[in-house]
C-alpha cells in the first residue's frame with residue numbers, strides 16, 4: 001500500500017478531530033495556521049520551515065485535551081495560568097514526538113506559549129526556543145483576539161494595539177514587525193475568516209507528500225490514540241488494548257502480516273470520534289439516559305468521517321468505524337447487516353467489547369476475564385467464529401492485551417496526566433529532555 005499522498009490530508013484530518021473537542025473553537029487550528037504561515041513567509045522562512053510551522057500550527061493544542069485545560073487559553077494574557085500555558089505545549093510535544101514526519105513540528109509546539117521575555121529563564125531548561133514557536137505564539141494570540149461575530153476589518157486596530165502593547169514582553173519584536181507589515185492589507189484579514197480556509201492551506205501544502213505505508217500509518221495512528229486516550233483516565237489505555245487484541249485475533253484467523261498491522265492501526269483509531277463527546281458524558285458515574293446515548297452514537301460516525309478524509313484508507317476506516325454495527329442490522333451508525341460487515345469489522349467489534357469489559361468504568365469495576373467472555377458469548381449480533389477464536393485463545397490474547405495496556409500506562413499516561421512541573425521532571429528523568 002505504498003501510496004503517495006499529501007501529508008496535509010493526514011494532518012488536516014487530525015486537526016479537525018481535535019477541533020471537535022470544543023465547538024466554540026471550531027477552525028481555531030486552521031486560522032492559526034494561516035496566520036502563522038503568513039508571518040513565517042514574511043520572515044523569509046525556507047520551504048522546509050514553512051512546512052513544519054504549518055504542521056505544528058494545525059496540531060498545536062493537541063495537548064490541551066480537556067475543555068478545562070483549554071479555557072485558560074481563551075484569555076489573551078492567560079490570567080494566572082502559567083502552568084496550563086506550559087504544560088499543554090509539553091503534552092503536545094510528547095504526543096507527536098515519536099513520529100518521524102512530525103518531529104520538527106513537535107519541537108515548535110513544545111514552546112508555543114513561552115513569552116519572549118521568558119525565554120532565558122532557567123526553568124525552561126533549553127538553550128534555544130525556535131523562532132517558529134514565537135511565530136506560532138503570536139498567531140495563536142491573534143486568533144484569540146478575533147471576535148467572530150464582528151466584521152474583521154473593524155477589529156484590525158484593536159488587535160494591532162493589543163499585540164504592539166506586548167512587543168518585547170510576550171512577543172518577539174521581529175515577529176511583531178512581520179505582523180505589522182501584513183496588517184494593513186485587507187486580504188490578510190479576509191483570508192483568516194474565509195470559509196475556504198481548508199482549501200487555502202491545502203493549496204499551499206499540496207507538494208509535500210508522504211508515503212502512506214504501514215510504518216507511517218502506525219506513527220499517525222499512535223498520535224491519534226494518544227490524543228484520544230489521554231482525555232479520560234477511564235479510557236487511558238483502551239485503544240492499545242483494542243489494537244493488540246484485534247491484531248492477535250486477526251492473525252489467528254489467517255490475516256496476512258500487513259493486514260494484521262492495518263488492524264492494529266484501526267484499533268488505535270477506532271474511538272477518534274470520541275473527541276466530539278463531552279467529558280461529562282464520557283465520565284458519567286452512572287447509566288446514560290436516552291439523550292446521552294444518542295450523543296454517544298455519534299462517535300463512530302465521526303471516526304468514519306475523519307479517516308474518510310485521508311485517501312487510500314478505506315479498509316482501515318471501515319474496520320475502525322463499524323465496531324458498533326451488529327450482524328442483525330441493529331447497530332449504529334450505519335445499521336449495516338451481515339453481508340456488509342467483513343471479517344475485519346467483526347474482529348474489531350469483539351476486541352472493543354472484550355477490552356472495554358475488562359477495564360474500569362466510572363459506573364462499574366473491571367470485570368474478570370471469565371465474566372467478560374461469558375457476556376461476549378451470550379451477546380447477539382457478533383460473529384460466532386470470532387467469538388470462538390477468542391474463547392479458544394482467551395488466556396494468550398488476554399495476556400497480550402493486558403501487557404500492552406500496562407506498558408502504555410507506564411510509558412506515557414502518568415507523564416501526560418500531570419501538571420507542568422511533574423511532567424517536566426518525569427520527561428527529564430526518562431531522558432527525553434536533555
Ligand SMILES: [Fe+2]
Pocket residue numbers: 060061073088112113140
Ligand atoms: Fe496552545
Ligand SMILES: [Fe+2]
Pocket residue numbers: 028032060061073140
Ligand atoms: Fe491555540
Ligand SMILES: [Fe+2]
Pocket residue numbers: 270271299300323324352
Ligand atoms: Fe466505540
